[in-house]
Amino acid sequence: METWKSVEDLELGCKGAFDIEAGKLRVKDEHRFRHEVMDRLVHTAVFADDEHAKNVARWVIWEGSQALGCPSASIQGLYAARAKDEWKDMTVPAINVRGLTYDVGRTIFKTLRKHDATACLFEIAKSEMGYTAQRPAEYVACVLGAALRENWKSPVFIQGDHFQCSPKKFTENPRTEIDAIKELITESVSAGFYNIDIDTSTLVDLKKPSVQEQQKLNYDTAAELTHHVRDCEPKGVTISVGGEIGEVGTQNSTPEELAAFMEGYNTALGSHGPGISKISIQTGTSHGGVPLPDGSVAKVALDFGVIDELGEMSRKQFGIGGVVQHGASTLPESAFDNFPKHQAMEVHLATGFQNTILDSTAFPKALKDNIYKWLDDNCAGERKPDMTDEQFYYKSRKKAFGPFKREMWSLTDNTKTTLMSELARQFDMLFTKLNVQGSSKLIEKHVQPASVHHQFPTPGMKTAVAEVGSDNPNAD
Numbered sequence: 001m002e003t004w005k006s007v008e009d010l011e012l013g014c015k016g017a018f019d020i021e022a023g024k025l026r027v028k029d030e031h032r033f034r035h036e037v038m039d040r041l042v043h044t045a046v047f048a049d050d051e052h053a054k055n056v057a058r059w060v061i062w063e064g065s066q067a068l069g070c071p072s073a074s075i076q077g078l079y080a081a082r083a084k085d086e087w088k089d090m091t092v093p094a095i096n097v098r099g100l101t102y103d104v105g106r107t108i109f110k111t112l113r114k115h116d117a118t119a120c121l122f123e124i125a126k127s128e129m130g131y132t133a134q135r136p137a138e139y140v141a142c143v144l145g146a147a148l149r150e151n152w153k154s155p156v157f158i159q160g161d162h163f164q165c166s167p168k169k170f171t172e173n174p175r176t177e178i179d180a181i182k183e184l185i186t187e188s189v190s191a192g193f194y195n196i197d198i199d200t201s202t203l204v205d206l207k208k209p210s211v212q213e214q215q216k217l218n219y220d221t222a223a224e225l226t227h228h229v230r231d232c233e234p235k236g237v238t239i240s241v242g243g244e245i246g247e248v249g250t251q252n253s254t255p256e257e258l259a260a261f262m263e264g265y266n267t268a269l270g271s272h273g274p275g276i277s278k279i280s281i282q283t284g285t286s287h288g289g290v291p292l293p294d295g296s297v298a299k300v301a302l303d304f305g306v307i308d309e310l311g312e313m314s315r316k317q318f319g320i321g322g323v324v325q326h327g328a329s330t331l332p333e334s335a336f337d338n339f340p341k342h343q344a345m346e347v348h349l350a351t352g353f354q355n356t357i358l359d360s361t362a363f364p365k366a367l368k369d370n371i372y373k374w375l376d377d378n379c380a381g382e383r384k385p386d387m388t389d390e391q392f393y394y395k396s397r398k399k400a401f402g403p404f405k406r407e408m409w410s411l412t413d414n415t416k417t418t419l420m421s422e423l424a425r426q427f428d429m430l431f432t433k434l435n436v437q438g439s440s441k442l443i444e445k446h447v448q449p450a451s452v453h454h455q456f457p458t459p460g461m462k463t464a465v466a467e468v469g470s471d472n473p474n475a476d
Contacts, residue, residue, distance in 0.1 A: 073155035096350035105146030133402030223268035236450030246282035
């Protein structure tokens with residue numbers, strides 16, 4: 001798929017699909033817009049050498065999603081309703097899309113439609129933005145482009161996952177590290193991320209004598225970053241913010257930790273709310289799973305009792321929607337229907353989909369060999385002395401999504417069809433077991449997307465952004 005090399009080429013190639021007049025988009029032919037020019041618009045938004053053409057393509061996709069009923073939105077209303085027990089027995093999937101984002105997005109939307117489901121988050125973590133080479137504006141363009149291509153006419157929920165403080169950098173200079181997270185929040189919200197998971201659980205110090213002291217840096221920093229999220233919100237948008245009390249892969253979370261975090265957080269937040277809508281906890285999983293020497297993934301002992309207890313406590317005592325489970329995509333299929341049964345409100349899923357793509361027999365062997373050679377040359381420092389080749393490649397291969405992005409997007413149509421069919425079966429299973437069928441009615445009832453227009457990009461502008469005015473009710 002070629003990209004348009006200039007804005008003039010883009011406008012000529014899309015002639016009849018839309019007009020741009022005085023910095024406003026007018027869709028003239030919806031079918032042509034969605035089905036004839038969207039593929040090339042997305043490729044231009046991702047790969048164009050001309051930055052102005054790239055930014056205009058992203059702007060067209062954003063404004064098109066606003067005009068055609070599939071805007072980026074906050075899931076806040078749905079989660080606030082869960083805090084009041086207005087729904088239950090459903091777990092919202094939050095899917096990290098590391099590669100082939102447009103194709104995977106289209107597959108997710110197709111599978112959601114099959115289930116009459118719209119409760120689903122598309123997310124990307126701070127760390128993933130780096131190694132997959134997907135900054136927020138690009139990710140938004142790919143997801144909304146996929147929604148437009150699939151005739152989606154419901155809100156689209158895009159989430160920043162693990163906006164996380166580095167303990168090492170925080171120790172060296174706390175203010176510099178906090179300011180870096182604030183810059184990422186500003187960039188992400190401007191691009192259209194209206195759901196943000198703040199993860200300052202990396203600052204928890206279990207060596208401190210009391211739980212309150214252990215959680216203090218966590219809740220103080222989370223409150224400061226929540227302030228910044230509220231200051232960035234476009235008019236009419238209340239961003240859904242998540243917090244985290246236990247770093248995934250460490251000891252299981254406790255009621256004492258939840259109470260210490262929430263009480264400290266609410267005090268630090270003061271009147272600059274609303275606060276978080278959910279809280280991530282540790283129940284026994286780890287990100288990506290634990291690879292064994294043969295490359296298989298170790299079984300985990302997931303404590304659903306922790307989900308039961310802390311979920312109920314979060315709703316009844318602190319008025320938030322519930323708890324979030326991380327690191328779940330590599331669990332066995334039999335585990336997933338337990339999440340809605342135990343009232344987990346959201347579950348994060350990433351590595352399992354990566355594995356489906358890279359381990360498929362349809363994935364070209366030559367490309368996989370090149371990826372593994374690149375890992376040998378560029379990630380050798382991450383290899384521990386006792387690692388087998390299988391363990392090393394399993395842990396490090398996510399780092400290849402950025403360097404090999406163009407090659408993956410250029411796979412043949414037949415290869416992509418097979419890969420997406422395999423992913424669709426996985427999504428189908430997950431949406432069934434997480435009980436999101438029929439969630440369109442819940443979203444329609446509890447989510448009212450705001451109309452947010454982006455400035456038309458001019459040459460030299462870094463990216464098109466939404467205006468944030470003083471009429472924002474959550475701003476200082």
